[in-house]
Amino acid sequence: xxxxxxIEAFEACTLPFxxxxxxxxxxxxxxxxxxxxxxxxxxxxxxxxxxYNAANSVPEGPLVGYNETTTVAFAHIVYAVMRxxxxxxxxxxxxxxCDMHPQLMSSRVLRLFYSPQRRGLxxxxxxxxxxxxxxxxxxQEGVT
Numbered sequence: 001x002x003x004x005x006x007i008e009a010f011e012a013c014t015l016p017f018x019x020x021x022x023x024x025x026x027x028x029x030x031x032x033x034x035x036x037x038x039x040x041x042x043x044x045x046x047x048x049x050x051x052y053n054a055a056n057s058v059p060e061g062p063l064v065g066y067n068e069t070t071t072v073a074f075a076h077i078v079y080a081v082m083r084x085x086x087x088x089x090x091x092x093x094x095x096x097x098c099d100m101h102p103q104l105m106s107s108r109v110l111r112l113f114y115s116p117q118r119r120g121l122x123x124x125x126x127x128x129x130x131x132x133x134x135x136x137x138x139x140q141e142g143v144t
Contacts (some may be wrong), residue, residue: 003031003093011048013055020052022107027094029078038139042075062122069124073110073136080137 001009009015010028028048032041050066058065081101091097098105110119113131121129130136 003027003095006094007031010052013052015052017056020056023098023105025049025074026078026098026104029075030082030094030097033075033079033082038075038079041079042072045071045075062120062125065125067119067125068127069114069119069129070110072128073113073131076136076138077109077113078104080139083139 006015006024006027010024015024028045029041032044032048035041036044046066046068049071053066060066081104082097085091085100089100091100103109113134113136115132118124118129118132123129
């Protein structure tokens with residue numbers, strides 16, 4: 001599935017739910033961040049994930065459903081990797097990006113930045129909470 005087909009299926013909420021994997025989350029992040037930059041990309045991710053979850057009756061609870069901290073933190077990590085490798089190792093699309101960066105294929109990468117207690121805070125689901133173990137990578141728009 002091309003990036004365009006993938007994003008169309010995601011946005012239309014027709015992507016089969018069994019295909020909504022961690023890799024699919026990374027693909028969404030890559031496409032939106034590549035097309036729209038960090039802040040607008042995060043906005044699109046936020047709206048898209050919430051709509052997709054609602055369309056698939058994903059329950060909301062302390063450990064399930066949309067998590068703002070997870071979404072924003074992971075977007076910063078993906079964006080930093082995209083920018084760090086853009087010139088030296090360009091890729092053609094989200095699948096190639098995922099294949100080139102297996103370190104991002106584990107949702108556990110956030111454990112380098114967040115303790116379980118911090119990410120498990122009730123407010124971390126609704127608003128972005130800064131990490132407690134290490135700062136997230138920060139990349140300025142337009143700077144490589």
